[in-house]
Amino acid sequence: MNLFAIFTEALGALRQNRLRTGLTMLGMIIGVAAVVLMLSIGQGARTKITETIAAMGSNLFIVVPGATSSGGFSFGSGSVRTLTINDAYSIADLASVSATAPVTSGTVQLNYAAKNWSTIITGTTPDYFIVGNWKMESGTIFTDSDIRSAARVVVLGAITAKNLFGEEDPVGKTIRITNRPFLVVGVLMAKGQSLTGRDQDDNIFIPITTSERQITGNPFPGSIRYMLVQGKSAEDMDIAEIEITQLLRQRHRIGKGKENDFTVRNLTAIADVATDAAKIMSIVLGAIASVSLLVGGIGIMNIMLVSVTERTREIGIRMAIGANQQAILTQFLLEAMMICIMGGLLGLLIGIGGAWVVSQVADMLIVITLGMVGLAFLFASAVGIFFGFYPARKAASLKPVDALRYE
């Protein structure tokens, strides 16, 4: 038995009924296109979230001063300034911690030449840029000696720099922050939105000492709004959390059984939730798309069953002149598979085209991987074999004498 010859027979049969073949194929085309499109959207969302998380910095804790109560009345976390710069420095010495960055903040008015702009000011230490995984667009960050001397130097966020300077290079220029002159030493590279949707690029950074003494002022000198802590490794985040808590309790002289006056939050855990959400979204999208592929497959089975009935006499003739069961089975199975594979290829092209359109129109990140293409194709072939087998088997198991007598 010559497989190529039977392939030719199958192709001939499909061409005899072009409209029907085309319509059956349409089910497959839509199914595969939907799978490719949905997978690429899901993958795009996951890639986007991974990028955002990487930009946020890895293994992060945020430590906020917190919750005090007075006369049975509880205030929210951050209501009392119990954390100090020195807390931050001593946490940095822990074995499980690689860096800390204390932060104070406020809102200020900036001037440069005739322009002015209002933004958030962050007083911090050079480690902030390491912990937060910031990269420089131009210039440098301020140094530890700037912290000690409370120097009037500033690092600008990308949006702030653009609003204040336009196309001009801000490095080396002097801006006025609440009317005090500051030297711009660097501009940060844009990061985009955070996971919570906050713009991370409209802000400025100055040494924490300068901020406290000259800009925001501080009713409790040495206190900070919050601190970022970076753990040494992803595996030791739990240990780091315990060590930070113990150290702070000790430093704040909190007795046994008393509530913490601070809160340690693991930001990586928040990122994990976002990653999981994106993963679930891709699975749900893929599952919905698979249903259309399944429906397409059932359509193929339906048409093949009709085709077998219609061509009973042809099957009888073929058997009478010497086709064995395997030859008949192969021909009908090949017909179903050809519909699937051709439909799969067309669906693939349409799915990729659709993904491109979505990425242009909705401004979404769309990722198409080779694995995805392979998966869709494999799935289409599997549908062809699975749904083509029963009708093919039905054709092959006809008795020659009955098939020939069929009107």
Next chain:
Amino acid sequence: MAMNISAEPLIRIEHLEKSYSLQDAYGHTITNPVLFDVNLLIRYGEFVAIMGQSGSGKSTLMNILGCLDTPSKGSYWLAGEDISTLSNDQLAHIRNQRIGFVFQGFNLLKRMTALENVAMPLLYAGIHRAQSRKRALELLCRTGLEKFSQHQPNQLSGGQQQRVAISRALINNPPLILADEPTGNLDSQTSQEIMQLFQKLNQEQGMTIVLVTHEDDIAAYAKRLIILKDGRVIVDKNNI
């Protein structure tokens, strides 16, 4: 197959019975016998006509002879081979190699050319496409249809279609041709031409032909006449 000619007949049927099982409206199985105790010997080179009224079992006998159906009882040897022991695939191989079928309704595949129809059995014999087309064309020449090789069946007359079918039956050089009312759909002039073609094949190439018909003038071309009635052979005689 020369060594078989004297020793073993092409067809040997002994005590053959065939019955069909049906279910009646109450779900009882009813056995409906069609052939009773048929014994038959057909030697190489014979030209046999089988006659009988409708319902006499001649088509059933033909289907069994053609390995399209299997006997309920008794035995059937074709060219020395016991058909009842063969698998479906082996039966398909026998139909492909040893038997050429000619049907009343021609049974050509629509939307295929005459050439492709004739070459079809070679597809299942595993013969290469180019070679099978060449052989198909030779046969169409022999049956006088070389001009029509690229025509589809519905573009041909009944007589031409039947000649395409005969070419298809001959393509694997089978020892046995089974023709089931081959002239039933043809006018008398064309019927004569088709019968002359069968006669020529029998006389010049020594092909064994078994023919079912209910027309006396068609049966007259055969050298031997078998008449069935109610599933039994009632006449078996030389037809000269």
